[in-house]
Amino acid sequence: MEALENLPPIARLSDRVVRVLGQNPGKFTLQGTNTYIVGSRNPYTLIDTGEGKEEYIPFLASALKEHAPPSDPQQPDISDIIISHRHGDHIGGLPSVLALLRQSLPPGSFEPNRGGSALHDLVDGQTLEIGSSTSLRVLHTPGHTVDSICLHFPEDNAVFTADTVLGQGTAVFEDLSTYISSLQSLAAYKDKEPGKRDYALLYPGHGPVVKEGLKTISTYIQHRLERESQIVQVLQSPAPDNAEVWTPWTIVSKIYAAYPESLWLPASHGVILHLRKLEKDGKVRFLGGEGKDGRWQLSTS
Template structure:
């Protein structure tokens, strides 16, 4: 009263503080000891680790430059590179795939990039279009220069980027340096709350001024016409390019030459696969190839895309079976059941795909969620 502390207040505050501490300690102990909270906490923590691991890839181009594997020094490298990965057929570093398309592998083989990122020189004249630029490895630029010289290509008319992941656009600056100038570079840009589900913050050079890609936008060079087909899912800005003269599709990372691809939002990815299937069917018979972002080209395009769609549908049923048998489980438990012996580096992507499946299935009323990460089949 009148500014004085009531004599009973310190005792009450002490008791309340003690009770609050006891509640916090009890809750912490429950999270650690009780099975369900502990598993939920483990799944949430694993997802944060996966995101941190993905973010760490942002510094890879910088690491390559420090180690002398990328940047302006690339022109001093020998025009050859290693495109072989154990268990996969080797690709030639430079290979003509049609009268209009030459593949140049970006010399960055790995678990996710397979033989390396495929870049494509498109057209038949002295000015051509380059699709993707690799990640900036030093040995790529001499290969690109050799491919251009052998094809009679004197300059690039434009560079089209399938999406923003560093292994596809990290080499843009080294390409500019080799050409001695910047060329128009196009990439889809997506902004707004409708794209907020996409969380993967991959490397995107701040020094590159991208021109925006529009769905259906045409790019013409001697001997080739490319039509833009926006295909989100793998990333929000993913785009494919339909080569009208053949016809064929530059598939980016929507479809790979080996195995299945990672995606960030399943619903968008499935819609994009179905759009690709419809385009292939529209141009059949006569459709030629899928020029993939990684691995060899695909001759049986409709069959391959259908396999990708069915694979996702089968994985969804597999997730339901796991949840039915266990009654409930976290995304991490489901992923461990489906992928019991996958290496950790690959398991990050596998777990991410399982989570994307679960979020999609939740939207469609197939599963329900409690405590952020505890999933069960919806009744």
């Protein structure tokens, strides 16, 4: 397994971006959830809020004070919060973040959540203006979750990719078909506005900055297509133990034969997602059964 890079709790990544770790390291969160303070002056935009660890709030407060200090005392530190997707390690910290922001409001300024709805759905292709010269373009990239978004940030020649593309390792997904489509859309994305740049950097939801963004996305796509090809090759061979058809478990036992059996169960979940994609593509048929013991065969039509 690739060793995780040691990331500081707070890091200025550019003139307009400060990363604050959510203080929730783990197997799936790597060094923790990356949250981002974006903008050249207050009010800033915050991308994601961590999962609600109380250790996160002092770091966010310190980042706002020392790394993104207010230039206009009559404006709040943060005016907008963007949530990349519904997973708890990205949205769980919202209540504590709002509580912090209320404490720092200058006298006579507006109160977050006062009047009308504070929640707004973002639309694919929508441009969000933040500050006087900074903008974010919303890119709907379902697959990791149905509501996953990325954010193109032309001022930094970058895309905030949340959990669609990570800084290290590969991402998990709920629907492989839509996930690969989203990756292909990201790889082909071009900014349509005159004078705006496309992107090279990725600011991920977990892990360090990715400097070769397009290369990494292409690697993600290639990895998934290679795994799909492996599964098809297995299905083309006779099933083991005199069985008539393959199951995700027997497919995993073939593909992951060199790996510890303790890894086979999570691997079977990924195989199932690949099989569902192949079913949508008309390449395999589902014959019944549940989970890792479901029965699958190549389509003859």
